[in-house]
Amino acid sequence: MISVDEAKKIIIENVSPLAPTEVYFEDARGFCLAEDVRSDIDMPPFNRSAMDGYAVIAEDTKTAPVVLKIIENIAAGDMPAKKVSQGCVSKIMTGASVPEGADAVVRFEDTDDTGEEDRVKISKSVKTGANISNRGEDIQIGQIVLHAGMQIRPQEIGILATVGKSVVKVYPAPAVGIISTGNELVNVDEKPSPVQIRNSNSYSLAAQARRMNAGVEILGIAGDRKEDIVEIMTRGLQKDVLILSGGVSMGEYDLVGDVLKEAGVRIYFEKVALRPGKPVIFGKKDKTLIFALPGNPVASLVTFELFIYPAIRKLMGFSSLSRTTVAALLETDISTKRRRREFRPARCQWKENTWSVSPVEWHGSADLLATTKANCLLIIPEEAETLSKGQLIDIILLDNLC
Ligand SMILES: Nc1nc2c(c(=O)[nH]1)N[C@H]1C(S)=C(S)[C@@H](COP(=O)(O)OP(=O)(O)OC[C@H]3O[C@@H](n4cnc5c(N)ncnc54)[C@H](O)[C@@H]3O)O[C@H]1N2
Ligand code: MOO
Numbered sequence: 001m002i003s004v005d006e007a008k009k010i011i012i013e014n015v016s017p018l019a020p021t022e023v024y025f026e027d028a029r030g031f032c033l034a035e036d037v038r039s040d041i042d043m044p045p046f047n048r049s050a051m052d053g054y055a056v057i058a059e060d061t062k063t064a065p066v067v068l069k070i071i072e073n074i075a076a077g078d079m080p081a082k083k084v085s086q087g088c089v090s091k092i093m094t095g096a097s098v099p100e101g102a103d104a105v106v107r108f109e110d111t112d113d114t115g116e117e118d119r120v121k122i123s124k125s126v127k128t129g130a131n132i133s134n135r136g137e138d139i140q141i142g143q144i145v146l147h148a149g150m151q152i153r154p155q156e157i158g159i160l161a162t163v164g165k166s167v168v169k170v171y172p173a174p175a176v177g178i179i180s181t182g183n184e185l186v187n188v189d190e191k192p193s194p195v196q197i198r199n200s201n202s203y204s205l206a207a208q209a210r211r212m213n214a215g216v217e218i219l220g221i222a223g224d225r226k227e228d229i230v231e232i233m234t235r236g237l238q239k240d241v242l243i244l245s246g247g248v249s250m251g252e253y254d255l256v257g258d259v260l261k262e263a264g265v266r267i268y269f270e271k272v273a274l275r276p277g278k279p280v281i282f283g284k285k286d287k288t289l290i291f292a293l294p295g296n297p298v299a300s301l302v303t304f305e306l307f308i309y310p311a312i313r314k315l316m317g318f319s320s321l322s323r324t325t326v327a328a329l330l331e332t333d334i335s336t337k338r339r340r341r342e343f344r345p346a347r348c349q350w351k352e353n354t355w356s357v358s359p360v361e362w363h364g365s366a367d368l369l370a371t372t373k374a375n376c377l378l379i380i381p382e383e384a385e386t387l388s389k390g391q392l393i394d395i396i397l398l399d400n401l402c
Pocket of ligand 2: 274275276277278279294296299365366
């Protein structure tokens with residue numbers, strides 16, 4: 001049996017990024033940029049007022065309070081028409097172009113009314129450059145503003161808009177197919193008999209993959225007969241990633257491993273030293289990555305986050321592949337089972353300048369409801385004999401906000 005780290009390493013070594021594709025920039029959120037993006041403009045594109053006020057010659061304000069003559073009113077988007085000369089000012093709004101001659105802006109709050117429409121009293125002196133953002137101080141024309149490999153978040157979308165890059169090259173998300181196996185499974189809208197259960201794994205797995213932007217097709221339920229699994233798997237092998245759930249342990253009807261081998265899938269591993277999720281298969285056929293996960297819903301959820309998450313991140317061109325892990329203070333003692341690395345549903349919160357974590361009440365690998373109370377997985381190392389309240393422990397954050 002291999003370790004979690006070895007399993008991850010094998011997966012990562014056997015995944016290559018998908019070929020980049022062009023998308024409209026508004027659709028690029030969450031994807032990894034596949035090209036450097038340069039600016040076609042300076043930002044700001046002109047010397048710009050950062051405040052509503054008066055464009056002045058700083059020298060004229062030295063003797064403030066001083067009364068100066070207003071020669072123009074410049075709004076954002078206006079081209080200034082007049083040069084500011086000694087003794088004169090232009091009224092200017094935030095975002096407007098600073099007129100020739102002016103070298104500072106005095107805020108409205110630092111002026112007083114004179115009672116005359118074309119005169120203003122400057123009550124406070126300003127230094128040269130005050131309240132002016134200089135042309136090109138943020139971005140210079142030709143500068144690389146976004147680098148290949150960056151994740152496109154809302155702020156990168158804004159930069160793409162700023163530099164007029166409406167079509168951008170990204171690594172696409174994979175097409176994912178999901179098959180659940182098991183004679184006991186029924187569809188969501190059916191009432192299970194006393195020996196049946198509803199298929200939940202297909203939907204939680206689909207949601208996990210969709211949250212990464214993947215295109216998902218739920219391919220259906222295959223009964224525990226080789227022919228059933230083979231038939232539905234043929235469709236799944238067209239995908240970039242095929243996920244199967246159930247039928248991977250030691251039972252007489254656990255046929256997934258055999259079916260994969262008979263279909264010519266190269267199997268890299270079939271068991272990993274972890275809890276929950278020991279029986280987990282990773283294989284590959286042509287370009288398709290195949291993950292066969294244990295049927296127990298928490299094992300399915302955890303093995304997705306541990307193994308499929310990094311595989312999809314790599315397909316999508318990212319270099320950071322795993323979910324965020326942080327150290328947290330354990331709030332209770334925990335008894336360990338040892339030998340396999342354990343991942344327990346837990347709840348963390350930011351308290352007194354540190355993360356604190358407690359395991360949630362959990363009845364094992366089938367208890368999916370417990371995970372709805374969790375926002376992280378607490379990691380119990382293979383070798384840990386006991387874990388005590390107050391010690392630092394690694395946790396994997398499952399949500400953006402905890
Ligand atoms: N003799 C052994 N038995 C088992 C072992 C073992 O090492 N030796 N491992 C156990 C572990 S650990 C797990 S996890 C399970 C994994 O079993 P399978 O992947 O073969 O899964 P199934 O037997 O098909 O199902 C297990 C459990 O999960 C329910 N299930 C299955 N599919 C779904 C679904 N789509 N939605 C919701 N629930 C599902 C299923 O009804 C079972 O209750 O094996 C142990 N046994
Ligand atoms: O490891 Mo199984 O995955 O306990 O439930």
